[in-house]
Amino acid sequence: MNIQQLEYILAVDQFKSFSKAADYCHVTQATLSAMVKKLEEQLDIVIFDRKANPIATTENGREVLVQAQQVVAHANALLSSSKAINQKIEGKVKLGIIPTIASSVLPLIMKPLVEKYPLLHLEIHEVTTNQMIKDLREGKLDVGILSTPIASTDLETQRLYVEDLRLYGYLTTGEKQLSKTDLSQQRIFLLQEGHCLRDQIIQLCDLKKHKSLPANLSVESNTFDTLLNLVDTFQGVTLLPSLYVRQLSEGRKRQLLEISDGTLRREVSICYYRPYAKWNIIRRLQAEITELVQVHLK
Numbered sequence: 001m002n003i004q005q006l007e008y009i010l011a012v013d014q015f016k017s018f019s020k021a022a023d024y025c026h027v028t029q030a031t032l033s034a035m036v037k038k039l040e041e042q043l044d045i046v047i048f049d050r051k052a053n054p055i056a057t058t059e060n061g062r063e064v065l066v067q068a069q070q071v072v073a074h075a076n077a078l079l080s081s082s083k084a085i086n087q088k089i090e091g092k093v094k095l096g097i098i099p100t101i102a103s104s105v106l107p108l109i110m111k112p113l114v115e116k117y118p119l120l121h122l123e124i125h126e127v128t129t130n131q132m133i134k135d136l137r138e139g140k141l142d143v144g145i146l147s148t149p150i151a152s153t154d155l156e157t158q159r160l161y162v163e164d165l166r167l168y169g170y171l172t173t174g175e176k177q178l179s180k181t182d183l184s185q186q187r188i189f190l191l192q193e194g195h196c197l198r199d200q201i202i203q204l205c206d207l208k209k210h211k212s213l214p215a216n217l218s219v220e221s222n223t224f225d226t227l228l229n230l231v232d233t234f235q236g237v238t239l240l241p242s243l244y245v246r247q248l249s250e251g252r253k254r255q256l257l258e259i260s261d262g263t264l265r266r267e268v269s270i271c272y273y274r275p276y277a278k279w280n281i282i283r284r285l286q287a288e289i290t291e292l293v294q295v296h297l298k
Contacts, residue, residue: 003075005039006068008032009047013065016054089284090119096132096144097124099222100191101268104243105145109292116288120281136273143282145289148269157269158286161293165264166245167257168228169237177258178237187236189227228252241266243296 011021012032022029040047047061057065097106106124113122127135127144133152135141148157169186171178178186221227227238228248237257245256270286 001039001042003072005035006072008035009039009061009065010068010072012036012048012055013057013061016056018055089117089281091278091281092121092123093278093281093285094123094125094140094142095285096127096135096141096146098129098132098144098146099126100224100241101145101147102126103224104241104247105268105289105293108243108296109289112292113285113288132271136271139274142272142278143285144271146269146271148267148271150271155271155273157271159267159269160286160290161297162265162267163297164242165239165266166242167237167259168240168245168252168255169231169257170235170255171237171257172235177260179261180259180264181261183237183259187234189221189230189236189238191221191223191227239264243293246296 008021008025011024012018015021015024018033018036019029022032025032036047043064045060045064046058047064049056049058102124110122110124113120125135125141127141129146129150132141132144132146133150133155136144136155145160148159150157167178167183171186221230224238224240224244227240230236231238245253270282270289272282
C-alpha cells in the first residue's frame with residue numbers, strides 16, 4: 001500500500017469514473033485500475049462497484065475512503081512542513097575561508113547575508129587549506145570556502161565561481177603584455193609555501209621560485225599586499241585574483257599587465273564533510289555567495 005494508491009481511489013470516488021480519475025492523476029486508465037485492484041486485494045475489501053453506472057463506492061469502501069482522505073491529508077501536511085524546514089535558515093554556522101579568498105570575498109558577502117538572514121549566526125575563521133580540511137573532518141567547521149581542486153577525496157566540493165588571475169608588475173622591456181611562456185623568465189613573487197594559490201600558479205605556468213633578490217634578503221609572504229610592495233620595490237611581477245584587483249588604487253591598476261596568449265584562472269568552491277547536518281543552510285549559502293560574487297566578476 002502507498003500514498004499513490006490512496007490518491008487513486010479518492011479520485012475514482014470523486015469522478016465516479018476510472019478514465020476521468022486516470023486523466024486527473026496523469027496516468028493511464030490501465031495503470032490506475034491495476035493499482036486500485038491491488039489495493040482492494042491487499043485490504044480484502046471491494047471499494048468500488050464497477051457494474052454500476054456511474055461507478056459506485058461500496059459501503060465498506062466509504063469507510064476506507066474516510067481513512068484514506070485522512071492519510072493523504074497528513075502526507076500533504078508533512079510535505080508542506082518539510083518544505084518549510086528547508087526554507088528555514090537559522091542557527092550557528094562555522095565557516096572557514098582561506099586568506100587569499102577572505103580579503104576580497106568577505107566584504108562582498110557578509111553584510112548581505114547577515115541582513116537577509118537575521119536568525120543565522122555566521123562564525124567566520126580564516127584558516128589555511130590544510131587546517132580547514134582537518135577542522136572540517138573534526139567537526140570544528142561546518143563548511144569552508146577554498147580554491148579547488150583539492151586532493152582529499154572524502155570531502156565534497158561545489159563550485160562557487162571561477163575568476164581570472166591578473167598579472168601585476170614591471171617588464172624590463174616596458175611593454176604591457178607577456179606570454180605564459182615568457183612569464184617563467186620573469187622575477188616572479190609568490191605567496192609562501194602552504195598557500196594553494198601558490199601551488200596552482202606554479203603548475204599553471206610551470207614556474208620555479210625566482211632567486212634574483214639581493215643575496216642578504218629572503219622574503220616569505222602571506223598576503224597580496226606584501227607581494228605588491230615587493231614588486232613595487234624590486235620590480236618583477238606577481239599574479240593576483242581578479243576580485244582582489246578591484247581593491248587596488250588607480251595608480252596600481254595602471255601596472256596591470258595582459259597575458260597575450262589566453263587567461264589564467266582559479267576555481268573557488270564551497271567544501272563540506274558532513275553536508276546533511278546543515279544541508280539546507282549550505283545549499284542556500286552556495287547559491288547566495290555565487291550570486292553575490294558573480295555581480296562583481298562581470
